Structures are given as structure tokens and as C-alpha cells.
Amino acid sequence: MTTTTATEYFTFSIQRTYDAPSARVFRALTNVDEKAKWFSGPPGQFTPLERTIDLRVGGKERLKGAWSDGSTTDFQAIYCDIVPDSRLVYTYDMYVNARRISVSLATVVLTPVGARTQLDFTEHVVYLDTYPTEEDRRRGSTGIEDRKLGSEMLFDLLGGYLQ
Amino acid sequence: MRTLSDPTRRAIYERIIAGGEATVRTLTDHAGVSQPAVSQHLKALLDANLVAGRKEGRNTFYRPDPRGLAPLAAWMEEHRRFWEASFDRLGDYLHELQQSEGGQ
Numbered sequence: 001m002t003t004t005t006a007t008e009y010f011t012f013s014i015q016r017t018y019d020a021p022s023a024r025v026f027r028a029l030t031n032v033d034e035k036a037k038w039f040s041g042p043p044g045q046f047t048p049l050e051r052t053i054d055l056r057v058g059g060k061e062r063l064k065g066a067w068s069d070g071s072t073t074d075f076q077a078i079y080c081d082i083v084p085d086s087r088l089v090y091t092y093d094m095y096v097n098a099r100r101i102s103v104s105l106a107t108v109v110l111t112p113v114g115a116r117t118q119l120d121f122t123e124h125v126v127y128l129d130t131y132p133t134e135e136d137r138r139r140g141s142t143g144i145e146d147r148k149l150g151s152e153m154l155f156d157l158l159g160g161y162l163q
Numbered sequence: 164m165r166t167l168s169d170p171t172r173r174a175i176y177e178r179i180i181a182g183g184e185a186t187v188r189t190l191t192d193h194a195g196v197s198q199p200a201v202s203q204h205l206k207a208l209l210d211a212n213l214v215a216g217r218k219e220g221r222n223t224f225y226r227p228d229p230r231g232l233a234p235l236a237a238w239m240e241e242h243r244r245f246w247e248a249s250f251d252r253l254g255d256y257l258h259e260l261q262q263s264e265g266g267q
Contacts, residue, residue, distance in 0.1 A: 010239045016250045020257040028253055028260075038252035102242075119253075121246060127238070129168075 008127040015120050022110040022117040026085045029108060030055050041065060041073075057082060061090070071097050077106075086110050102127050166211040166231070171196055172204040176227075179214055184226045 018025055028034045032053040040046060040063075049072070050064040061077040074095035081089035088108040093100050102125050109120040167173045175194055179185050187205065191198045205225060208214040213231030216223045 008235055010242070012239070012243045012246075014243070014247050014250055016254060018254050018257050020261060024257065024260070025253075028257060034256070037256045039249055119250065121250065123246065125239075125242065127235075 010125045010127065011123070013120065013122045015118065017113060017116055017118045019116055021115065022085045022112050025110055025117045025119060029088060039063065041067065044068070055079065055082065074098070100128060166207055166213060169204070171200075172207060175201060175204050176208055176213060179225050180227050184224045186222050186224055190225075
């Protein structure tokens with residue numbers, strides 16, 4: 001086993017406008033039952049095992065789940081800044097089969113636009129060694145020997161909501 | 164990207180990107196390792212499609228090859244699309260809510 005590390009950085013932003021007041025959007029982002037309505041895996045492929053939100057600075061959010069192929073994912077966030085109805089800043093670790101694949105800093109800003117709400121999401125990601133290379137995909141592996149995980153599952157994980 | 168996890172190799176790669184094109188000799192001047200070692204790193208970068216070589220007379224000029232970065236770019240794109248799709252689902256949920264609450 002080599003001890004080399006691969007560290008890659010990525011920053012991206014997403015903007016959406018919703019036909020709802022900012023208090024409504026904020027609640028959907030932070031209430032555990034409401035967030036379950038939209039932050040999940042594809043039906044039939046993902047079973048939530050643990051879902052918690054402790055909405056306070058230093059409080060944690062967690063969504064751990066099992067996939068139909070036997071793998072698990074674990075989203076673990078810590079809230080850094082909370083301004084009701086207008087801003088959320090949190091860091092999160094993403095685990096796949098108990099292995100941490102990335103660490104992120106995420107910011108959500110809500111801005112009222114008339115009766116609607118503009119959402120601006122910005123994430124700074126550090127990938128830790130573990131995304132699949134072209135060669136890995138050809139071999140049908142994710143490049144992590146101790147991770148029994150098909151690359152297809154990883155792409156389901158990250159693109160799952162698209163179907 | 165494990166090809167780039169070696170700091171010396173990464174420095175060589177970054178110098179090629181910064182300069183647009185470079186020869187083994189100019190790279191050796193800056194790398195702090197021997198010419199055979201630089202050649203070894205260049206071979207690894209060539210194998211990973213991170214750099215491409217062009218022969219001109221007795222020199223080979225190395226330049227960045229975008230093909231090697233494609234897997235990382237694809238992975239980042241999937242990550243971004245995951246959140247885009249999540250926020251679209253949030254929109255669907257808010258829309259349903261407005262409807263069931265009669266516009267609130």
C-alpha cells in the first residue's frame with residue numbers, strides 16, 4: 001500500500017429562484033422532515049438509516065443511507081453560521097462505505113425577490129484521493145482497493161436525482 | 164490523479180502548464196532532480212495523457228494534454244449536477260406545498 005495522496009479542489013455555484021417566501025424556503029432547508037422530501041436518493045435504491053438536523057452553530061446534520069447494491073453513504077455536516085430565512089454556512093464530510101471522499105464548505109444565501117426567493121449555493125470542495133479515474137472505470141473499479149464499490153454506484157450517488 | 168500525487172512530478176506538470184511548452188532540459192534546470200528522473204516523470208505524465216510530446220530536431224517539446232484531466236472534470240461535473248438536481252427537487256417540493264396550501 002502506498003501512502004501517496006491526491007488532493008484536488010473544486011468550487012462551484014448554483015442559483016435557483018423559487019415561487020415561495022424566504023421563510024418557507026429556509027424551513028424546507030432546515031426542518032428534518034421537510035428536508036427529507038427533497039434531500040435523498042432515488043426511490044427504491046436508497047434507504048435512509050439515520051437522518052438528523054441539529055440547527056445551531058456547531059450543531060450537526062447527518063444523512064446516512066444504504067444503497068440497493070449494499071454500499072452506504074454518509075453526509076455529515078456542521079453548521080458554522082445561521083441567519084434565519086437568509087443564510088446557512090456549513091462544512092460537510094462525505095463518506096462512502098465509511099471512507100471519507102471529500103470535505104466541503106457550503107454556503108446558502110436566500111434573497112427575497114418580490115414574493116419569490118432567490119437561492120445562491122456555493123460550495124468549495126476538497127477531494128481526497130478517491131474519485132475514479134478513466135483507468136479505474138475501464139476496470140470497473142473506483143480506484144480504492146478496500147472499497148467494494150462499482151463506479152456506477154458512485155455516479156448514481158452523485159447523479160441520482162437526475163432520473 | 165494519482166499520477167500527480169508525487170510532488171516533483173506535479174511541479175514538473177505545473178511548470179509545463181505555466182510555460183505552455185518545455186523540453187527535458189529546461190524542466191531539469193528547475194526540477195532539482197536529475198535528467199533521467201525528469202524523463203521518468205515525463206513518461207508517467209505521457210502515459211496518463213496529462214502531457215503530449217512534439218519532436219523538433221533533437222528536442223522533444225512537452226505541452227499540457229487536456230485528455231488526462233477529463234476524469235477529474237467529469238467527477239466534478241457529477242458533483243455539481245447532484246446539487247443542481249437536489250435544488251430542483253426542493254423547487255418541486257415548494258411548488259407542491261404552495262398548491263396544497265392554496266398558495267399560502
